[in-house]
Amino acid sequence: MVDVAVILGSASDRAIADKAIEVLTKNNVSFELQVLSAHRNPDELDTFVKKTDARVFIAIAGLAAALPGVIASKTSRPVIGVPVSAKLGGLDALLSIVQMPKGVPVACVGIDNGDNAAHLAVRILKVGQ
Incomplete structure (x- = not known):
């Protein structure tokens, strides 16, 4: 079992x-790293989210930054979005991540x-321990 899936x-x-x-390494937290775009690899992303046993997702994305929201739409596990400063100083990505619809929460x-x-x-991961 892996604790965190880091998806770029x-x-x-x-x-x-x-x-x-x-x-994550300093805190002895197990992780896996994937490069999967919500736009370029939607089927592979869907398969990965369904099959991984990760307890938390970290989704790193710039521009339209759909990745965190797409992941959150496919799982009830926590998703943390990291906006990237690709354009507009990263404000475009930041706003895309924080403006999720009700019922599809993403931490940012x-x-x-x-x-x-x-x-x-x-x-x-420490909640409930």
Whole structure:
């Protein structure tokens, strides 16, 4: 069983994922890393979300940043969105992530703040312990 699935919408977001991975590793939290776009790989993303036993998702995405919301629409497990500063200083991605419809919650951390996403995932995993 893996604790956290870190999903990047693009391989170019790897530096932000590395921040999250560093925090997860320091906290002895198991994780898996995938590059799956909500737009370019929708079927593969759907299959991954259904098959993984991850307890929390960290979704890193820029521009339209649909990835966190799409993941949240497919699972009841917690999803943490990390907006990427690709265009418009990352405000486009930030607004896309925080403006989820009712019933499809996504937590959102600051722009390019992969480490805070991992810190939040660690806290979520500790609930009930």
